[in-house]
Amino acid sequence: MSKNLRIAVYPGDGIGPEVIDEALRVLKRVEELDRSFALEFTSFPWGVEHWKRHGKVVPDDFLDVLRPFDAILLGAVGWPELLPDGQTLAPLVKIRQAFDQYACVRPARLFPGLKCVLADKKPGDIDFVVIRENSEGEYVDNGGRLKRGTPDEVAVQTALHTRKGVERILRYGFELARTRRKKLTMATKSNAQRYGYVLWDEVLEELAPKFPDVTSERQHCDALIMNFVRWPERFDVVVASNLFGDLLTDLGGVLAGGLGLAPSTNTNPERRFPSMFEPVHGSAPDIAGRGIANPIAAILSAAMMLDHLQLPAAAAHIRRAVERALADGAKTPDLGGKLSTSEMGSAVMACLAD
Numbered sequence: 001m002s003k004n005l006r007i008a009v010y011p012g013d014g015i016g017p018e019v020i021d022e023a024l025r026v027l028k029r030v031e032e033l034d035r036s037f038a039l040e041f042t043s044f045p046w047g048v049e050h051w052k053r054h055g056k057v058v059p060d061d062f063l064d065v066l067r068p069f070d071a072i073l074l075g076a077v078g079w080p081e082l083l084p085d086g087q088t089l090a091p092l093v094k095i096r097q098a099f100d101q102y103a104c105v106r107p108a109r110l111f112p113g114l115k116c117v118l119a120d121k122k123p124g125d126i127d128f129v130v131i132r133e134n135s136e137g138e139y140v141d142n143g144g145r146l147k148r149g150t151p152d153e154v155a156v157q158t159a160l161h162t163r164k165g166v167e168r169i170l171r172y173g174f175e176l177a178r179t180r181r182k183k184l185t186m187a188t189k190s191n192a193q194r195y196g197y198v199l200w201d202e203v204l205e206e207l208a209p210k211f212p213d214v215t216s217e218r219q220h221c222d223a224l225i226m227n228f229v230r231w232p233e234r235f236d237v238v239v240a241s242n243l244f245g246d247l248l249t250d251l252g253g254v255l256a257g258g259l260g261l262a263p264s265t266n267t268n269p270e271r272r273f274p275s276m277f278e279p280v281h282g283s284a285p286d287i288a289g290r291g292i293a294n295p296i297a298a299i300l301s302a303a304m305m306l307d308h309l310q311l312p313a314a315a316a317h318i319r320r321a322v323e324r325a326l327a328d329g330a331k332t333p334d335l336g337g338k339l340s341t342s343e344m345g346s347a348v349m350a351c352l353a354d
Contacts, residue, residue: 005039008274011045013088014248014283015293016075021301022295022345023073025323028069029352030306030314035238044070045179048079057083058091060252063098065275071305074278077300079285080212092276093141096134099273100164103172104132104245106280106305108252108262113327113334119255121232126256128235129176132168132245134266136160161196161241166203172269173239174211177244178237184211186218187240187248200241225251260294263301267308277305281286291340294332295321299348304317321351 009024011017031039046058057077059065066072069286072095078088095101110116110126136159143157170186176240177184186204190197201218208216219227221244228235228251242247253262262280279297287293299322306315330347331337339347 003035004040004066005044005070005123006040008066008072008321009043010072010076011043012075013049013079013287014076014288015281016047016077016283018075018288018293019279019295019298019340020073021074022348023298025345026299026318026348027302027306027354029349030317033317033352034311034314036315037309038093039313041073046091047203048082050185051083051087052079053099057088062091063094066095067099069274070276072276073305074276076279076281076283077301078283079287079311082155093139095276096266099268099276100135101268101273102133102135103269104134104264104269105176105267106132106245106249106252106262106264108249108256109206110256111261111323111326113329114143114257114261118229118232121255125233128232128238128252129180130238130240130245131169131173131176132247133165133239133241135242136162136165137242142309159241159243161194161199163199164204166200167207170203170207170239173237174179174207174214174216177214177237178211178214178279181234182214184214184216185224185235185238186216187221187244188218188242189221191220195210196241217303219340223245224248228252228255234293236350238346249280258294258334259297261296261300263297263304265308271331275305275308277301277308291331291342293335293341295341295345296326296348297331299345317352318348319347324351324354 011020011200051057078085110123112123138159140160142160146154159348173184188197188200192202204218232255253259259281264280266276267273278302281297303315303318325347330338332344
């Protein structure tokens with residue numbers, strides 16, 4: 001009996017629709033080959049174009065619209081020349097928080113056939129996952145501005161860390177580490193931020209004995225960034241706050257070949273709400289419409305979506321096809337190749353059929 005799943009598609013702005021088109025092609029082909037599930041896609045034309053017509057990037061009831069779906073597949077949002085990023089990104093933050101998508105999972109893996117920006121590193125050396133606490137921390141809209149536009153202007157932005165939030169993201173990290181190489185590294189900055197990150201340190205110390213099969217450690221975020229470059233092969237699962245995770249994953253994406261290859265999830269592990277899957281890269285308005293964007297990050301995000309929807313065989317099928325296509329030399333311009341966005345998608349599709 002086929003498993004029927006409803007997917008909300010939010011292509012967004014810039015290259016978002018281009019890369020999502022390829023991800024959808026791959027998903028539909030895997031569905032045809034697998035035959036154990038059926039995906040029903042509903043696309044929502046939100047973003048800058050919606051703002052041009054309606055004065056807002058999403059409708060007022062967008063959360064209610066998305067709530068019934070099994071998952072959300074997002075392309076990218078933003079067009080800074082037309083609208084400040086704070087406005088285009090606001091719906092994403094609301095989705096993450098309203099749907100309690102507290103685990104942002106961003107793997108970094110260097111595939112065969114690709115070069116690392118670090119001269120002596122090869123596939124196998126770069127294979128780690130950063131789990132970013134996605135619901136609180138530095139991205140909570142908590143603060144304000146006084147005396148705007150005057151020499152005495154003051155801006156206050158207060159990070160929010162809760163014991164519940166820190167504990168559940170660390171538990172998620174420990175559980176993931178158990179399925180990988182059984183090592184967890186936590187990002188902290190407790191030497192300078194003596195309240196929020198001391199809490200992170202204390203919770204790690206309390207939880208570690210409950211996972212005796214996992215080796216755990218903590219590193220100050222500045223040292224961790226340095227060590228990502230020095231010894232990326234030493235990392236397995238890295239857990240970080242909202243801001244630190246954001247910074248670390250951009251570096252992780254570059255180490256793994258570029259942001260055009262970097263997928264991510266915004267997950268509600270308890271499955272009480274739909275989770276959202278998106279490439280790490282932005283909307284890249286400078287190359288939008290040129291047909292040269294790399295769709296691999298979007299395709300791998302779609303594979304992560306299938307994993308979350310408990311379709312691991314189909315997800316693995318997509319990842320094998322991506323690996324085979326890259327190993328065979330299929331590359332878009334960002335990887336030093338000449339394939340267009342659709343040609344790269346077709347290369348993955350061809351490997352799906354083998």
